[in-house]
Amino acid sequence: MLKGKDITTIRDLSKKEIFEIFEVAKEMVPIAKGKSIDLLRGKILATLFFEPSTRTRFSFETAMHRLGGDVISFADPKTTSISKGETLADTIRIVDSYSDVIVIRHSYEGAAKLASKFADHPVINAGDGAGQHPTQTLLDLFTIWSNLGKIENLNIGLLGDLKYGRTVHSLALALADFGANLYMISPKGLEMPEHITREINEKIKIKKSENLLSVIGDLDVLYVTRIQKERFPDINEYLKIAGSYRIDLSILEKAKKDLIILHPLPRIDEISPEVDYTPHAKYFEQAFNGVPVRMAILSMVMGVR
Amino acid sequence: MQEKELKIEKIRNGTVIDHIPSGMALKVLKILNIDENIKTTVSIGIHVMSKKSGFKDIVKIEDRYLASKEIAKIALIAPNATVNKIKDYEVVEKYNVVPPSEIAGIVKCSNPACVTNANEPVVPEFYVISTDPIRIKCKYCEREMEREDIIQHII
Ligand SMILES: Nc1ncnc2c1ncn2[C@@H]1O[C@H](COP(=O)(O)OP(=O)(O)OP(=O)(O)O)[C@@H](O)[C@H]1O
Ligand SMILES: [Mg+2]
Ligand SMILES: [Zn+2]
Numbered sequence: 001m002l003k004g005k006d007i008t009t010i011r012d013l014s015k016k017e018i019f020e021i022f023e024v025a026k027e028m029v030p031i032a033k034g035k036s037i038d039l040l041r042g043k044i045l046a047t048l049f050f051e052p053s054t055r056t057r058f059s060f061e062t063a064m065h066r067l068g069g070d071v072i073s074f075a076d077p078k079t080t081s082i083s084k085g086e087t088l089a090d091t092i093r094i095v096d097s098y099s100d101v102i103v104i105r106h107s108y109e110g111a112a113k114l115a116s117k118f119a120d121h122p123v124i125n126a127g128d129g130a131g132q133h134p135t136q137t138l139l140d141l142f143t144i145w146s147n148l149g150k151i152e153n154l155n156i157g158l159l160g161d162l163k164y165g166r167t168v169h170s171l172a173l174a175l176a177d178f179g180a181n182l183y184m185i186s187p188k189g190l191e192m193p194e195h196i197t198r199e200i201n202e203k204i205k206i207k208k209s210e211n212l213l214s215v216i217g218d219l220d221v222l223y224v225t226r227i228q229k230e231r232f233p234d235i236n237e238y239l240k241i242a243g244s245y246r247i248d249l250s251i252l253e254k255a256k257k258d259l260i261i262l263h264p265l266p267r268i269d270e271i272s273p274e275v276d277y278t279p280h281a282k283y284f285e286q287a288f289n290g291v292p293v294r295m296a297i298l299s300m301v302m303g304v305r
Numbered sequence: 306m307q308e309k310e311l312k313i314e315k316i317r318n319g320t321v322i323d324h325i326p327s328g329m330a331l332k333v334l335k336i337l338n339i340d341e342n343i344k345t346t347v348s349i350g351i352h353v354m355s356k357k358s359g360f361k362d363i364v365k366i367e368d369r370y371l372a373s374k375e376i377a378k379i380a381l382i383a384p385n386a387t388v389n390k391i392k393d394y395e396v397v398e399k400y401n402v403v404p405p406s407e408i409a410g411i412v413k414c415s416n417p418a419c420v421t422n423a424n425e426p427v428v429p430e431f432y433v434i435s436t437d438p439i440r441i442k443c444k445y446c447e448r449e450m451e452r453e454d455i456i457q458h459i460i
Contacts, residue, residue, distance in 0.1 A: 009447070089426050108420035110445025114427060129418050131446055195449065 003303030006116035008125045010134040010170050015177065021138060021296050022145050024305050028292035031066055039304050040069030046099035047073040048091070048115075049126070050106040055265065056126050056136070059290035060103050063298055066291070072099060092118040101302055104128075122301040133167045137174050139293040140262060143286040144221055147260050151178040155218050159185045160225035160245060160270065162192040167264065168225055169196045176200040183207045183215050187241045190231060212245060216254050222247070224263045224270050224283075248272040252280060262286050313348040319367040321389040321396070322379065327352050329383055330362035335459055336378050336411060337371070345369055378411055380404035381439060382456050404436050412441070412450070413458040419446040429460075 002017060013021070031037055045064040049057050061071045074080050080091070088111060095102060096119035104115050105126040112125030112132070127133040144151055156175055162168055162184055172192065175182060176199075184192050184206055191208070200206055209215050216222070224247060232238035247261065247270065263271060263283040275281050299305040325333055330349050334340075339347060350363040376388050380402035390398040410428035414421050421429040421443070431441040434449070442449045450458070 087425050088420070088423070106420075107418070108423055108446075109416060109418045109448070110420040110443065113445045114420045114425060117427065128420075128446075 002300040004122060005301050006123045007134050007297065007301065008112040008116055008123065009132040010137045010174050012134070018138065018141065021293065021300065022142050024296035024300060025142050025292040026146060028295040032291040032295060036066045036068065038068040039299055040064065040067040040302065043069040043302060044099040045069055045071045045298065046095045046102045047071060048095065048102060048104045049073070050077045051127065053105055053126065055287060055290060056105065060126065060294050062291050063294035067295055067299060088114060089118045096121055101298060124297065124301070130166050132170060134170070135294055135297060136167050136264060137170050139286065139289045140171050141174060142293050143262060143282060143289050147282060148220060151175065151180050154180050154220040155183060156180045156221040156223065157183040157185055157215060157219045158223050159212060161190045161227045161231065162186040162225070163190045164231070165225050171223070172196060172200060176203040179204065183209060183219065185209050185212050185215060187245070190227065213251065213254065216251060217256065219259055220256065222259060222261045224261060226268060226270055246270060246272060247275055249274055252278065255280065313350060313365060315394050316365055316367045316391055317394055319365065319369055319391050320371055321391055322364040323387045323389060324355070324357070325362040325364065325383045325386050327360040327362055330364050332382050332456060332459055333364055333379055336382065337375055374405065376400055376402055377405040378408070381408070381411070382459070384437065384439060404433050404439060406433055407431065408433065408441065411460060412455055413460050414443045414446060414448060415450050415454045415458050416443065416446050416448040419443060419448060421445050
């Protein structure tokens with residue numbers, strides 16, 4: 001039962017609860033595609049996005065609307081009382097008294113945790129600085145599970161910048177919990193940090209590689225992340241790396257037939273557009289899955305599912 | 306006990322915190338909230354030759370006994386310290402320090418982006434995730450801190 005529960009980190013959820021979310025999300029898919037229902041009629045979601053977002057915010061708001069609920073939010077954080085010096089704690093107390101559930105994105109790490117202390121209603125973290133973004137992790141996991149029917153024992157490659165993206169860290173930890181085999185494919189200098197691999201190694205073995213070609217044939221899932229130019233002092237070095245990590249049709253000749261490719265989006269040029277038309281491409285479905293997964297979470301924390 | 310080892314006058318009743326890592330005595334006082342408002346005598350030995358291993362610090366507090374919670378806090382920065390309860394000039398009890406499982410309001414989070422370092426009405430809180438070597442984890446931002454970091458961030 002998730003009723004009344006805060007979701008500030010993926011660790012707030014047991015494996016059993018995550019599977020429950022998957023089952024409910026699966027039922028929500030047709031509703032997310034347009035058959036709106038009345039499950040959350042009369043309920044109000046407050047979305048507090050102190051940091052800009054399009055996909056996460058839209059998908060939470062769409063999820064609430066599809067379930068018949070209402071949404072309150074501010075257009076621009078610069079016009080809120082926080083900018084006048086109000087503490088986040090006070091803002092939360094007040095918004096909590098106006099709504100039934102709060103979704104928050106904030107630049108401070110631990111902001112959602114703090115919000116959950118001051119709110120009586122459930123708080124869902126939609127990203128706190130470089131910190132956690134648990135609903136992204138859930139929709140990533142859901143996309144794998146709904147396509148391949150399981151997560152355990154799958155060979156899952158995490159590709160690109162594994163050092164700076166904290167969402168890929170929580171995803172890796174969650175995948176390890178589910179018993180996936182992890183392949184970490186990253187250029188020198190952008191490897192997964194030691195404290196994460198240490199924790200993962202307590203659960204499963206990791207395969208590390210700098211070279212995508214040498215492992216692509218093993219993979220059931222390839223999770224691509226963006227490699228940012230800013231990480232490289234030398235632009236030529238960046239171009240070389242970016243080129244060798246780019247997914248195109250020729251590299252996919254070596255892939256398993258059922259390989260699925262995910263990407264948290266936005267992509268720049270990590271995945272060539274020609275790949276979009278192959279059955280491997282699941283990143284747009286993954287982005288869509290943000291809606292049913294968030295529908296499941298909203299209805300479950302509000303105790304109607 | 307060798308009498309000649311005692312550089313400071315013997316205390317009748319109180320607490321001796323012994324085997325503090327050299328240089329850490331003032332941090333121990335800080336952790337125990339011993340400041341200018343102190344009402345009893347406190348003697349501090351810094352960089353004292355130790356029979357067991359090199360140099361150590363030692364703190365002697367007259368007429369005060371420590372609560373087990375206070376003893377636990379000392380373990381964060383002085384894992385090998387011993388706390389001796391003195392009654393009538395004699396050591397009547399001796400404890401090894403053991404860190405608590407959670408701490409609140411003693412250490413500041415070392416992550417500048419942590420919400421507890423913003424102007425919010427909360428005290429920093431940590432889980433103690435390992436005791437030897439000491440490792441704590443912020444309950445808010447999940448940043449982990451090790452001994453050196455902890456010492457530098459005692460409030
Ligand atoms: N009455 C006292 N006043 C002040 N300090 C004292 C008193 N009695 C003991 N101490 C100090 O307290 C500490 C512990 O005393 P104890 O007699 O147990 O010494 P020890 O056998 O060396 O103990 P340990 O093995 O913990 O080092 C020593 O540093 C000693 O100098
Ligand atoms: Mg001794
Ligand atoms: Zn913190």
